[in-house]
Amino acid sequence: MALEWQNKLARLSQMNWDEVHTRLSQEVHKRSDFLRHRIGLPPEAVRLHKGTARRPKFFFPSGGARERAELLRAHLPAEALEILHQADDIRRHHFRLLGYENLDYGAEIDWHLDRVHEKRAPLEPWFKIPFLEFALVGDHKVTWELNRHQHLVTLAKAWLLSNDEKYVRELIAQWHSWMKANPYPLGINWGSSLEVALRSLSWIWVDQLIVDAPNCDEFRAELLPSLAFHGRYIERYLSTYFSPNTHLLGEAVALFFLGTLYPQIEAASRWQTIGWNVVQQAAERQVRPDGVYFEQSLHYHVYALDFFLHARLLAAKNGSEIPAEYDAVLGKMLSVVQALSQAGPPEGFGDDDGGRVFNARRNRTENMTDPLAIGALLYGREDLTAARLTEESIWLIGNQAVSAFPHQNERREPVSDAFPEGGIYILADSEPYAQTIAVDAGMQGVGRCGHGHADALSLRVTMDGGRWLVDAGSGVYISADPADRNTLRGTAAHNTMRVDGLDQAVCGDPFSWTAIPTTRLENWSAGKTFSYFAGSHDGYSRLNDPVTHSRSIIKINGGPALVRDVAFGEKEHELEVLWHFGPDLEIRETGNKTIVASHPAGDGPHLSMIIPDETGWEMEITRGLISPAYGTYLSAPLVRAHARVRLASELATVLWPHSAAIRRNGGLASMRQAAVQVYELVDADTNHGFCFALDKRPWNFGPWFSDAEFLYCRIEAEKLVHLIVVGGTYVAWQSQELIKAPGPSAFFEWRKQDAVFNSDPAEFSVSPLFQKLTGGPILRADSSSPSSSYAEKH
Numbered sequence: 001m002a003l004e005w006q007n008k009l010a011r012l013s014q015m016n017w018d019e020v021h022t023r024l025s026q027e028v029h030k031r032s033d034f035l036r037h038r039i040g041l042p043p044e045a046v047r048l049h050k051g052t053a054r055r056p057k058f059f060f061p062s063g064g065a066r067e068r069a070e071l072l073r074a075h076l077p078a079e080a081l082e083i084l085h086q087a088d089d090i091r092r093h094h095f096r097l098l099g100y101e102n103l104d105y106g107a108e109i110d111w112h113l114d115r116v117h118e119k120r121a122p123l124e125p126w127f128k129i130p131f132l133e134f135a136l137v138g139d140h141k142v143t144w145e146l147n148r149h150q151h152l153v154t155l156a157k158a159w160l161l162s163n164d165e166k167y168v169r170e171l172i173a174q175w176h177s178w179m180k181a182n183p184y185p186l187g188i189n190w191g192s193s194l195e196v197a198l199r200s201l202s203w204i205w206v207d208q209l210i211v212d213a214p215n216c217d218e219f220r221a222e223l224l225p226s227l228a229f230h231g232r233y234i235e236r237y238l239s240t241y242f243s244p245n246t247h248l249l250g251e252a253v254a255l256f257f258l259g260t261l262y263p264q265i266e267a268a269s270r271w272q273t274i275g276w277n278v279v280q281q282a283a284e285r286q287v288r289p290d291g292v293y294f295e296q297s298l299h300y301h302v303y304a305l306d307f308f309l310h311a312r313l314l315a316a317k318n319g320s321e322i323p324a325e326y327d328a329v330l331g332k333m334l335s336v337v338q339a340l341s342q343a344g345p346p347e348g349f350g351d352d353d354g355g356r357v358f359n360a361r362r363n364r365t366e367n368m369t370d371p372l373a374i375g376a377l378l379y380g381r382e383d384l385t386a387a388r389l390t391e392e393s394i395w396l397i398g399n400q401a402v403s404a405f406p407h408q409n410e411r412r413e414p415v416s417d418a419f420p421e422g423g424i425y426i427l428a429d430s431e432p433y434a435q436t437i438a439v440d441a442g443m444q445g446v447g448r449c450g451h452g453h454a455d456a457l458s459l460r461v462t463m464d465g466g467r468w469l470v471d472a473g474s475g476v477y478i479s480a481d482p483a484d485r486n487t488l489r490g491t492a493a494h495n496t497m498r499v500d501g502l503d504q505a506v507c508g509d510p511f512s513w514t515a516i517p518t519t520r521l522e523n524w525s526a527g528k529t530f531s532y533f534a535g536s537h538d539g540y541s542r543l544n545d546p547v548t549h550s551r552s553i554i555k556i557n558g559g560p561a562l563v564r565d566v567a568f569g570e571k572e573h574e575l576e577v578l579w580h581f582g583p584d585l586e587i588r589e590t591g592n593k594t595i596v597a598s599h600p601a602g603d604g605p606h607l608s609m610i611i612p613d614e615t616g617w618e619m620e621i622t623r624g625l626i627s628p629a630y631g632t633y634l635s636a637p638l639v640r641a642h643a644r645v646r647l648a649s650e651l652a653t654v655l656w657p658h659s660a661a662i663r664r665n666g667g668l669a670s671m672r673q674a675a676v677q678v679y680e681l682v683d684a685d686t687n688h689g690f691c692f693a694l695d696k697r698p699w700n701f702g703p704w705f706s707d708a709e710f711l712y713c714r715i716e717a718e719k720l721v722h723l724i725v726v727g728g729t730y731v732a733w734q735s736q737e738l739i740k741a742p743g744p745s746a747f748f749e750w751r752k753q754d755a756v757f758n759s760d761p762a763e764f765s766v767s768p769l770f771q772k773l774t775g776g777p778i779l780r781a782d783s784s785s786p787s788s789s790y791a792e793k794h
Contacts, residue, residue: 019241029236030127033185037125043184046228047266054263057317058208059396065209069160072394075402079391080161086361087158090151091170096361097145098354099629109174111147111181112188114138116631126190132478132510137188139478141353141630147178147189149202150360156209168210172219175203179226184233193237194247197254200230201357204257228265231258235271238278245286245295245446246304250357252278253307260318276320279311283329291332292422296445296452297350298340298368305333305371306357312378313396327379334375334384339426341369341386342414343434345467347460351451351489352474354630358392363629365467377404385412416526416555425524427531431558433464433605435657439553441519441535450511454504456519456537457551458494459563463657464605467582468597469495470636473627477510485510488627491539497549497565498576504539504549515542522550523709523726527749528756530724531555532710545571547647552692554712556722560656560681562690569647576642577651579609580624583636587621593668595621595639603660609639610654612670612679617643617651652679652690675699689713693727705732720773721752738770750774 015023033043060068073080086096093105095115103115112121119138121129131140155171158164182189189195207223210216234255239247256275259268286294286304293301308330315322340346345366354363362370372387377397381387389405414428414436423442429435439459445452461469472493476484487493490503498504505513517539525532533553540547547569555561565577581587585597593613598606611619624638641651654668666683676699681688691711693699698707709727713720725731725748730740739748746760752774 022240026237030125030185034125037183037185043229045225046232048225048228049264049266052263056261056263058261059313059317060208060398063212064398066160066212068395068398069157071398071402072391073161075389076391076394083154083157084161086151086154087167090155091166095146095151097142098363099627099632100142105146109177111178112143114140114142116142121188123186125185126187127185129188129191131188131191134478134480139476139631140188140191141477143188144192144195145354145360148195148198148360149175149178149206150198153202153205153209156206159213160209165214168213168216171206171210172216175219175223184229190233192247193234193239194243194250196230196233197251198355198357200227200234200254200258203227203230204261224262224264227258227262231255231265231267231271235267235274246300246307248278249282249286249304249307252276252282253311256311257314260314260320276311276315279308280323280326283308283326287329287333288419288421290419290421291329291334291336292419292424292442293333294446295350296422296442296449297352298346298348299352300350300451301333301336302368302371303355303357305330305337308333309371309374309378310357310396313374330375331379331381334372334379334381336419336422336424337369337372338384338386339417339419340424340436340438341372342411342426342428343436344462344465345369347438347462347467348471348473349440349455349458349460350445350453352627352630353477358395362392365628373401373405377401416531418524418526420521420524423519423521425533427526427533427553427555427561429555429557432659433657435461435463437461437553437555437561437655439533439535441521441533443519444505444513444516448508448512448514449505449516452513453489453494454491454513454517454539455494455496456504456517456539457535457549458496459553460495461607461655463607466584466599466605468585468607470580470582470626472580472625474630475627475633476631482507482510488625492576492578493580493624495579496551496577497567498578499540499547499549499567500543500574501576502540502543504537506542515539525726525747525760527724527747527760528758529557529722529749529751530712532724532726532747534709545569545573545647547573552710554690554710554724556688556712556714556724559714560654560688562679562681563653563655564650564677564679564690564692565653566650567647572644572646574642574644575649575651576640577653579639579641580626581637581639583626583628583634585637587637587639589621590663593619595619597637598660606658606660606662608654608656608658610656610666610668610681611641612652612668615643615651615670616645617641650677654681671701673699673701676701685717687715689715703734705735706730719775722750724749733769733773736769737767738773739764739766741765
């Protein structure tokens with residue numbers, strides 16, 4: 001007890017006066033509200049005005065919801081039909097919550113029940129319910145998801161699509177049931193300001209959608225004071241110091257919506273101002289300068305972007321001033337999603353809690369591009385080529401959305417991109433299929449990294465619209481066994497290296513880590529014929545024999561990618577490099593140290609994975625689990641390369657996309673000299689050489705001499721046809737100079753087939769010997785070769 005008080009006093013000493021005042025005020029309100037309840041007094045009502053001159057505007061005019069429903073039926077008929085199917089399930093009290101399907105809540109809905117685990121939260125003061133204790137309440141996320149009431153919005157939409165009043169009757173009945181079962185301040189459903197905010201947003205949508213429904217005037221009159229009460233709760237318990245992340249952002253958005261749309265509430269103007277100010281502050285504080293959301297999670301990035309966009313649209317409708325800086329942040333966030341979506345659904349990273357602002361069912365990887373439709377329409381962004389017509393865009397924007405997306409956009413050639421503050425690097429190629437390799441080399445998160453995963457230097461591969469090397473997801477947050485939470489946020493659930501069976505960081509409680517690694521970018525270069533990434537992390541420096549993991553990735557446009565993993569240390573360790581494949585893929589061995597992934601039909605894209613022939617590493621095909629949505633799991637292929645070796649040690653892995661008609665039977669050889677590590681990939685009469693300098697010294701291998709960090713060469717029929725040099729100042733052949741720069745360089749590249757000659761800086765000079773080896777004169781890219789989309793962008 002003494003230690004507990006010492007910790008509280010230490011925490012108190014770190015607070016500023018505003019935090020102390022805020023927390024004390026919240027504690028006072030908790031106790032006074034409960035005291036009113038105990039002595040039989042109802043909660044204090046929120047004052048309402050009898051009339052107001054202000055006429056707020058929603059996303060569609062009063063009575064305009066039916067027109068939006070008709071647009072939905074005409075242009076997305078399958079989604080309109082699915083809404084009706086879902087509404088019929090909801091009428092039977094069968095719910096789809098998070099990743100769980102067909103949860104039967106019986107004739108009378110128990111709003112405090114986690115049906116998945118059959119656990120009911122006690123009806124006690126909300127601030128006394130330990131909602132993270134699984135044994136007492138089950139998984140609070142299941143309970144809260146039901147109580148967000150997003151399913152009531154589905155019922156309202158079903159009425160608009162069918163004109164059948166049974167859906168509205170069910171909506172009103174469930175709302176009254178909830179009000180009766182959740183008397184303030186009792187129950188878990190008052191335990192989170194964000195949950196109160198999301199429920200408020202649902203009720204606002206219901207109110208706007210059923211404005212023309214018959215026999216709803218009395219219900220809407222009851223709804224107004226309940227919305228006002230929710231608003232006061234949100235204002236009092238804003239997560240300013242508790243969870244200043246998507247919690248605070250969502251609460252501010254709800255406060256802004258309530259204050260904007262319901263001027264009858266006496267506090268409306270204050271809520272509108274507070275809400276909009278906090279939303280703008282969140283855009284400034286919660287988003288990194290390059291547009292990556294600071295939780296280091298794609299799903300939370302999209303979740304926050306949903307909030308920002310909805311608030312932006314409502315602000316514009318109602319004449320609120322919108323700073324240019326706010327729009328700039330949203331533009332960068334949209335660019336992150338677009339960059340990750342160039343070759344197919346954007347693979348996630350970090351936690352996925354299954355939440356969405358508009359439609360809780362759109363919580364899968366393939367739905368992460370939804371904000372692009374709003375962004376493309378709002379900002380006229382033609383570069384957001386992954387945008388598609390969505391149900392959300394029709395409800396929010398209407399005819400303009402339908403007109404803007406008469407056909408699905410043609411995808412452009414993907415381009416490599418980097419978001420250095422967020423640590424996201426995308427190596428892109430268009431041949432033989434559109435493909436991206438997304439690398440996570442950023443911070444694990446903020447603070448204790450509650451929603452980050454131990455996934456430093458992990459990569460994901462998307463190709464031709466499909467998921468190839470995937471993120472395993474999150475599984476669950478809370479369960480009886482902590483391993484259910486920790487397994488999928490651990491290192492083994494990601495496409496990276498694991499040392500001694502340990503995670504890169506140490507798991508704390510379900511929303512914290514300790515011994516958090518530092519990830520360092522060592523090089524990022526993207527030319528017209530290649531992309532190159534190099535980075536490292538110190539997550540295993542806590543071991544008795546400290547280990548550093550370094551990863552380099554070179555993607556040759558139109559050719560293979562090579563991933564080089566190096567573990568630096570001194571003693572013997574167990575090393576694993578893990579590769580999680582999409583659940584719809586089949587994996588088979590085709591030769592020594594070679595496997596091929598493809599779809600079961602056998603046609604379409606293939607991905608070969610090759611490690612060196614002569615190595616102490618073993619490669620095995622097994623199966624693991626991935627979680628496509630919160631609480632659900634799928635079996636998926638897993639390739640595990642492993643070895644027990646003395647450090648330093650390394651493994652190279654070739655990832656080679658190709659069609660079914662092409663067989664990649666070439667081998668990968670590993671060779672090392674004093675200052676350089678070389679891998680040679682042989683494919684018929686073509687040799688690919690990958691040379692990695694082992695330190696900062698000049699090196700030579702066979703006829704090659706250089707001080708480059710990395711060198712790639714492709715030789716066909718004994719002629720050099722492709723050369724890439726990263727770093728350094730020169731390359732020589734048999735001691736004779738080939739190319740030279742006057743000082744340190746970023747890269748040099750030359751490719752014969754399309755006369756690419758490109759460098760940074762541009763002062764590279766070439767010798768007559770270079771022309772002799774390459775079989776002809778060298779033409780600079782700026783005078784004769786076609787420009788690339790990447791060059792045009794940068």
